[in-house]
Amino acid sequence: MSDTAFPIDPDAWRQTHLGRLLGHAMRRFDERVLQLMAHDADVPLALSNLAARAQVSAAHIHITRHLSRQGSRLTELAERAGMTKQAMGKLVDQCEAWGLVTRGPDDRDARARQVMFTADGLAWLEAFRKAVAQAEREFRASVGDEVATVVSIGLEAYAAA
Numbered sequence: 001m002s003d004t005a006f007p008i009d010p011d012a013w014r015q016t017h018l019g020r021l022l023g024h025a026m027r028r029f030d031e032r033v034l035q036l037m038a039h040d041a042d043v044p045l046a047l048s049n050l051a052a053r054a055q056v057s058a059a060h061i062h063i064t065r066h067l068s069r070q071g072s073r074l075t076e077l078a079e080r081a082g083m084t085k086q087a088m089g090k091l092v093d094q095c096e097a098w099g100l101v102t103r104g105p106d107d108r109d110a111r112a113r114q115v116m117f118t119a120d121g122l123a124w125l126e127a128f129r130k131a132v133a134q135a136e137r138e139f140r141a142s143v144g145d146e147v148a149t150v151v152s153i154g155l156e157a158y159a160a161a
Contacts, residue, residue, distance in 0.1 A: 030058040036131035071114035
């Protein structure tokens with residue numbers, strides 16, 4: 001049988017390599033988390049509406065993932081999220097306008113400012129925790145416990161290397 005009977009796309013690897021699959025999986029996971037948060041009765045209504053209208057993106061989740069409960073400097077947030085200080089500053093500005101975070105003095109350095117969760121931001125953080133747990137349960141149900149465990153262990157090992 002000749003190769004022309006079943007042509008092979010020499011660029012197919014670009015759509016199926018591990019990095020691309022990880023990116024797709026992360027986007028799907030984050031979208032599901034935001035969808036769950038949009039329907040969480042404990043999320044302040046204004047924030048729930050923003051999430052439901054897709055105004056809150058996965059980029060905003062960086063703040064939710066990386067902001068310490070005690071507060072963090074903008075530079076710390078940006079570093080943890082792997083973003084520039086300017087990009088993180090824009091996200092913080094939006095989240096501050098939405099009432100998720102506030103900026104205040106830094107007890108360690110009078111010249112610096114701390115980004116801190118507001119009461120609504122802490123409710124948002126709790127909704128995020130619950131949504132992540134639900135999305136993880138759904139992932140396990142979708143691929144099975146054994147595969148989910150292997151994926152989790154493998155990703156932890158890869159991220160730690």
